[in-house]
Amino acid sequence: MASQFTTENVEQAVLQFYYNTNIQQEVHKWLTAAQVSPEAWSFCIELLSEQKSGEVQFFGASTLHAKISRYWHEVPVEQYDSLRAKLLEKILQFSSGPKMVFTRLCVALSSFLLRSAPEHWPDPIQNLITTFQQENIQNNNMVQRCKILLEILKLIPEEFFSTNLTHKRRVTLRIELQKGLGLILPIIRGLLSPSTPSDIYNQSLRTFSSWVEFGIPMNDGEEIIHHVFQALHNPDLFETAVDTLVSVFSHPDSHRFPYTIQKLLPQLHLLQEMFQKAIDDLDIEKSHGLCRIIVTIAENHTKLITESALSDDEAHRNNAMHLVKMVLGCSSLPGHFPVDEGCSDQTFTFWYILQDELVANDAPRSNQLMMIFQPVYFSLMEVLLVKVQYPEDSEYESWTADEQEQFRCYRQDVGDTMMYAFNILREPLLGYLCGVLNRIVESSGAQNNWQMIEAIFFLFGSVAESVALEEGQHLPSLLKLLPRIPFINNKLISTALYMIGCFGEWMNYHPESLCCVIPLLLQGLGNSEVATAATMALKDVSRENLDHMQPFAYQILSASQSVLESNALKGRDNLRLMSCVGQVLTVLPFNEIMQYLDRILSSHIQQLQQLATEEPSAAIKPALQLKIDLISWLFASLDTEREPAEDEGVESSPVKPSNDGPKPVFVVLQKITPILHAVVTKWVAETTIIESVCALFKRALRTLMDDFLPLAPDVIQMTCQMYEIVPQSPVLDLGRQMILMFAADQSQAHLIKVLLSTICVKTVKLCQTAPRENTDIIESFMTLLAQVLKKVKHMLLEEGFNLNELFQAGLMAMTLPEHHTVRSACSFLCEFLQAGLETQAMKQVIVDNGLHLVDRVLQAIGGNSPRGVIEHIADIILYLNKHHFEYLSQWLPAMMEREGYPSAQASKQDKEQFVKNILRERVNKRKIRDIVKEFTLLCRGLFGTEYVAQAAAQL
Numbered sequence: 007m008a009s010q011f012t013t014e015n016v017e018q019a020v021l022q023f024y025y026n027t028n029i030q031q032e033v034h035k036w037l038t039a040a041q042v043s044p045e046a047w048s049f050c051i052e053l054l055s056e057q058k059s060g061e062v063q064f065f066g067a068s069t070l071h072a073k074i075s076r077y078w079h080e081v082p083v084e085q086y087d088s089l090r091a092k093l094l095e096k097i098l099q100f101s102s103g104p105k106m107v108f109t110r111l112c113v114a115l116s117s118f119l120l121r122s123a124p125e126h127w128p129d130p131i132q133n134l135i136t137t138f139q140q141e142n143i144q145n146n147n148m149v150q151r152c153k154i155l156l157e158i159l160k161l162i163p164e165e166f167f168s169t170n171l172t173h174k175r176r177v178t179l180r181i182e183l184q185k186g187l188g189l190i191l192p193i194i195r196g197l198l199s200p201s202t203p204s205d206i207y208n209q210s211l212r213t214f215s216s217w218v219e220f221g222i223p224m225n226d227g228e229e230i231i232h233h234v235f236q237a238l239h240n241p242d243l244f245e246t247a248v249d250t251l252v253s254v255f256s257h258p259d260s261h262r263f264p265y266t267i268q269k270l271l272p273q274l275h276l277l278q279e280m281f282q283k284a285i286d287d288l289d290i291e292k293s294h295g296l297c298r299i300i301v302t303i304a305e306n307h308t309k310l311i312t313e314s315a316l317s318d319d320e321a322h323r324n325n326a327m328h329l330v331k332m333v334l335g336c337s338s339l340p341g342h343f344p345v346d347e348g349c350s351d352q353t354f355t356f357w358y359i360l361q362d363e364l365v366a367n368d369a370p371r372s373n374q375l376m377m378i379f380q381p382v383y384f385s386l387m388e389v390l391l392v393k394v395q396y397p398e399d400s401e402y403e404s405w406t407a408d409e410q411e412q413f414r415c416y417r418q419d420v421g422d423t424m425m426y427a428f429n430i431l432r433e434p435l436l437g438y439l440c441g442v443l444n445r446i447v448e449s450s451g452a453q454n455n456w457q458m459i460e461a462i463f464f465l466f467g468s469v470a471e472s473v474a475l476e477e478g479q480h481l482p483s484l485l486k487l488l489p490r491i492p493f494i495n496n497k498l499i500s501t502a503l504y505m506i507g508c509f510g511e512w513m514n515y516h517p518e519s520l521c522c523v524i525p526l527l528l529q530g531l532g533n534s535e536v537a538t539a540a541t542m543a544l545k546d547v548s549r550e551n552l553d554h555m556q557p558f559a560y561q562i563l564s565a566s567q568s569v570l571e572s573n574a575l576k577g578r579d580n581l582r583l584m585s586c587v588g589q590v591l592t593v594l595p596f597n598e599i600m601q602y603l604d605r606i607l608s609s610h611i612q613q614l615q616q617l618a619t620e621e622p623s624a625a626i627k628p629a630l631q632l633k634i635d636l637i638s639w640l641f642a643s644l645d646t647e648r649e650p651a652e653d654e655g656v657e658s659s660p661v662k663p664s665n666d667g668p669k670p671v672f673v674v675l676q677k678i679t680p681i682l683h684a685v686v687t688k689w690v691a692e693t694t695i696i697e698s699v700c701a702l703f704k705r706a707l708r709t710l711m712d713d714f715l716p717l718a719p720d721v722i723q724m725t726c727q728m729y730e731i732v733p734q735s736p737v738l739d740l741g742r743q744m745i746l747m748f749a750a751d752q753s754q755a756h757l758i759k760v761l762l763s764t765i766c767v768k769t770v771k772l773c774q775t776a777p778r779e780n781t782d783i784i785e786s787f788m789t790l791l792a793q794v795l796k797k798v799k800h801m802l803l804e805e806g807f808n809l810n811e812l813f814q815a816g817l818m819a820m821t822l823p824e825h826h827t828v829r830s831a832c833s834f835l836c837e838f839l840q841a842g843l844e845t846q847a848m849k850q851v852i853v854d855n856g857l858h859l860v861d862r863v864l865q866a867i868g869g870n871s872p873r874g875v876i877e878h879i880a881d882i883i884l885y886l887n888k889h890h891f892e893y894l895s896q897w898l899p900a901m902m903e904r905e906g907y908p909s910a911q912a913s914k915q916d917k918e919q920f921v922k923n924i925l926r927e928r929v930n931k932r933k934i935r936d937i938v939k940e941f942t943l944l945c946r947g948l949f950g951t952e953y954v955a956q957a958a959a960q961l
Contacts, residue, residue: 011045013052020053020065041069046079054096054111062106067096067110075117075169086126090118094137103152112158117166124182131186134158135193152197152206159190160213164222183220190217191226198233204242209235215250224254224263228270235273238280238296240385248295254953255303264283264310267303271325274332275299281332285339290348297336297349304333305356308363315378316371330360330382339390342397344412345405350393354419357386361426376430382492383430387438387465389661390427394420394464395457398498398525413414421468428469436480437474439465444483447490459491460498462507470508475515485522493526500539503530507543510550517554524558525548528565531583532572541575541582548589556593556861563590567606570636577632581639588643591670599646599670610636612680618684622692637678638702645709671709672717679720686724690731700736718748722757726764733768738786740792741765749798770808773815781824788819788830795837799845809851813838817855819860825874832878835859839885852890860886860897868908868945880938887928909945916944 016037023033040046053066070093073080081089084180093115100108123130138155166179190213197210214222214230224231231254237247254260260267277296284292304311314326333356339347359382364375393416396402402410428435441464446455466484473481493499506523513519527547530540548555548562555562566587569575575583587606591599614633617626646669668676682699689695705720707714716720722744728737741761748754769787772780791812794801802809816838819831842848852859859882865871866879886894902917903905912920920941927933 011040011043011049013049016040016049016065017053017058017062019389020062021059022814024061041072042077046073051092051096053097054107056099057669060107061098063104063107064110066124067100067114069109071110071114071117071797072391074114074121077119083126084603086122090115090122090127090521093118097154097158101150109157109161112154112161113165115158116161116510117169119162120165120169120171120179123179129185131159131162131183131915132209135189138507148790149203149206153209156197156206156209156213160209160216163216168219187222191222191230195230195233198230198237204240207237207240208243211243211246211250211733215246215253218250218253218257221257221259224260224266227254228266231270232273235270235276238277244292244295251299252302261307261309264307264313267307267310268314268322268325271303272328274303274325274329278332283336293339293347296350297339297352300329300332300336300358301352302792303328305359308356308359311360312363312367312375312751316374323887327378330379333357334382334385334389337386342392342413343416345409351416351419354423357383357423358426361429364430380430381425384434384438387424387427387431387435390424391439391442391458391461391465392418395461397457399495418465418925419507421464424465424468425472428472433477433480435469436466436484440480440483443487452491453494456495458499460495460501463498463501467501467505467508470505470512473512474640475512475801477512478516481509481512482516482519487518488522493529495796496533499530499533499536503527503536503539507539507546510543510546513547514550514554517551520547520551520554520558524562528561531565531569532574532577537569537575537579541579541586544586544588545582548586552589552593559590559593563587563602563606566590567602568646570606571609577628577635580632581635584636585639585643588640591644592646596646596670599644600673603670603674607637607640607674611681614678614685615681617686619680622689627692627695630689631695634682634685634695634698637674638698638705641675641702641709642705644671646670656667669710669713672707672713675706675710675717679717683720683724686728690728693734695738696728696734697736700740701741704743707747715748715751715754718744718751718754719757722748722754722761726761729768730764733772733780733783735782735786738765738769738783738790742786742790745790745801746793749801759801759804759806762794762801766807766951767811770811773818777818777822781822781827784815784819784822785824785827785830788816788827788834791816792830792834792837795834795841796959799841803845803847809847810854813851813855817858817862820866820879821870823872825872828875829878832875832882835882836885839882843889844954853893856886856890856893856897860894860901864908866899867942868912869942873942873946876938876942877935880935881931883924883938884929884931884934887924887934887938891925892929899925911947912941912945916941 019033019037019040023030023037026033040049050066050069050073053062053069055063057749093111095114097108097111100111119127119130127133134155138151162183166176166183171179194210194214197206202210211234214234215226218227231251234247234250234254237243238251240247255267275898277299281293281296281300283289284296311326314322317323317326319530333353337350337353337357338349339348343350360379364379365372367375385956405413439462446452446459452459462635487503491502493502502796503526508526513523524547527540527544530536531544535538542560566583570580570583570587587602591602594602606613610633614630614637617630617633620626682702685695686699725741725744729733729741745758745762749758765787771782773784773787777784793801800806802812813835816831816835819827822828822831822833838848842852863879863882867876871879883894898921902921920937923937924934927937
């Protein structure tokens with residue numbers, strides 16, 4: 007690329023960017039540099055020559071806007087008038103096209119206005135209007151001049167909101183632009199007449215919409231809004247009119263004008279016929295636009311709706327209820343979403359906001375509103391029962407994958423909306439759904455009505471969370487109907503199983519219902535198409551009903567054994583089913599548990615043993631991992647010391663007799679540990695296999711606790727072996743659990759020390775040689791060290807541990823880019839600083855490395871670390887201040903003496919004030935963090951900027 011930013015070089019670069027994709031990235035970088043260069047002021051005007059190509063002209067216009075919006079300080083005051091004149095000249099030149107160049111120049115003029123008004127461009131709106139009303143300017147076509155003026159006026163508010171301005175400047179400009187509203191609104195009103203050309207009318211609507219966003223009081227724009235409603239009847243103006251009305255009624259200040267809105271609501275009555283015709287004609291575009299208007303008004307003014315519903319004014323009541331019925335019409339558009347219609351989903355937010363508004367009132371008022379709106383929600387429920395239904399299988403299979411996914415998400419939204427309806431209707435909703443289902447079954451129509459039955463099951467599952475656990479009328483009736491329903495469709499079966507799982511907790515209060523659902527759950531296990539739903543439901547039901555599961559345990563275990571042996575399920579379904587097996591086994595006596603384990607696990611253990619003897623390969627890896635994970639999930643759920651529930655009103659089964667023998671998990675673990683050792687030996691470099699082995703041991707540890715002790719030596723040695731050969735985070739996490747669990751046990755003291763020493767030596771070496779490639783391991787290592795210091799600090803004080811190297815590793819980890827790693831490092835260093843208060847060896851390390859630590863902290867604050875980790879780094883200052891104040895009070899001022907440190911943005915006075923503030927606050931974490939955050943913003947040149955103000959507002 008050429009080095010000089012001349013007009014010729016820039017023009018050539020622009021053309022290369024568009025027509026030579028091989029060097030596009032390099033050219034883009036050069037053009038970006040050209041745009042910010044001082045030479046850009048010269049070449050951007052020259053690029054706007056009529057002889058240049060459209061692409062070059064557009065780059066010139068874009069550069070002009072970039073320079074005005076971001077480098078305004080480069081323009082001398084005496085050149086403001088000439089620059090404005092040049093902008094107006096170019097706007098007139100390009101008013102006939104190309105459109106994208108013309109628009110960009112108008113944006114540049116809008117940016118100019120925001121930089122120069124009112125100090126150097128007084129009354130800019132009046133000035134623009136006067137300029138384009140003159141007939142002696144370059145373009146004498148009145149229509150063309152009108153278009154130009156409207157385009158500029160439209161863009162001014164858009165640029166106002168998109169430009170980065172200080173708060174003070176924004177306030178000044180808002181006052182100035184507000185003055186212009188009194189001039190703009192009469193112009194727009196005058197242009198919205200039947201005799202106005204369609205394109206001018208359209209542009210006038212767009213300009214009005216833009217200024218609505220800026221903030222036109224709704225009562226001032228009432229006459230224009232009536233015109234906008236009329237514009238909906240013109241096909242050429244329809245889309246713009248819709249966008250404009252959406253802007254009007256969704257503006258945050260629109261709720262301040264309830265009287266004006268009431269006067270506008272009758273306009274919706276006039277749209278009813280158009281809306282119905284659009285539906286009948288399958289005019290998706292028009293029905294979608296009208297839905298947008300209806301829903302926007304409704305969801306932004308629900309308070310007005312509820313207040314009007316209780317009003318003494320009949321017209322107000324009618325307007326409000328008509329609006330709600332129109333929303334209901336939008337919800338009930340015919341056809342399936344998203345194939346036949348695409349806007350019924352817009353209404354879901356309104357139904358949520360409305361129910362929220364209804365229940366938020368005091369009791370007397372809420373009761374009145376419920377009487378009015380319960381019929382509406384009842385109608386909504388009937389609508390949703392239709393909308394949630396699947397089409398026929400042949401039609402559904404013709405949909406694209408994207409359409410099927412959209413429909414799945416839509417059904418979830420319908421389910422959420424049904425939950426809002428339940429909050430209003432309560433038990434009658436359940437009664438209605440039960441009644442519909444009962445009529446279908448009694449009329450022998452279930453065979454041909456699977457979609458309706460599936461929809462009922464889906465909606466029942468959607469409201470399950472809100473149904474009272476004591477409900478004893480409708481749900482028992484529903485479950486008793488299950489055996490009479492022909493489950494011939496997999497979607498129907500899956501949803502029935504989903505519903506059963508949702509009511510797992512309710513069944514714990516109604517255990518008699520289990521006999522209706524267990525057969526269906528077990529039947530689902532045998533169907534690979536619905537096995538996911540079956541295993542999920544069985545897991546939920548068994549987890550919530552363990553105290554009532556004993557009568558069903560044998561059939562569940564037998565069915566599970568059969569399914570697991572069939573290899574018909576997907577991997578995740580197998581794991582979930584094994585988890586269910588573990589839960590159900592817990593309700594049996596020890597001898598029976600062992601018998602079932604032998605039946606269910608023997609083949610899996612044999613296969614695991616066989617796989618362990620084979621050489622590693624991609625072919626056997628999935629099978630090996632599945633076998634390990636199956637036993638792992640069993641260990642997680644097979645807790646034989648589970649306490650039966652003691653909830654009031656729940657009849658518990660008798661507590662199982664105690665057993666003095668080993669726990670079932672221990673027996674199995676003892677049997678497979680040698681096999682796992684063989685697996686580890688061969689697969690130690692395969693992360694996913696090692697992760698599964700570690701997960702198995704961690705789950706066994708959580709289940710067995712102290713009973714794990716006899717196997718601890720083997721597992722500790724295996725952990726050392728794995729970490730010594732290939733350090734991995736899962737191994738480190740397992741080692742951490744072993745250390746914390748058995749550090750206090752004298753019989754394991756030597757092995758635990760060896761394990762911790764192995765981890766420390768190996769990881770410190772990684773920190774010194776390849777930290778960036780091993781941030782996940784370093785993060786886990788820092789977490790381990792922090793917990794060891796907190797709980798078994800004495801271990802690190804024993805011979806063989808180099809405290810200085812560990813501290814240095816923590817300092818290094820602070821500099822890594824990953825937030826979680828830095829947070830873990832800060833946690834370790836804070837624990838080290840606290841431990842150093844009482845431990846001389848640690849205190850000496852702190853004294854020796856204190857300046858280095860403070861340097862790392864200050865460099866991070868100065869800008870070397872992301873702002874997201876600064877509060878954790880600030881905690882190190884707190885611990886230094888709290889426990890080692892005599893040293894920090896020397897280190898901190900000494901470090902700050904350096905010129906330009908930790909940032910050139912911080913003056914000497916800034917640094918002195920920071921040191922003073924830090925040393926004064928020794929215990930308050932929040933204040934220390936605030937002091938550090940303020941200083942880091944100052945060091946990064948962000949303190950007091952609009953960017954920071956916006957970020958603070960978002961937080």
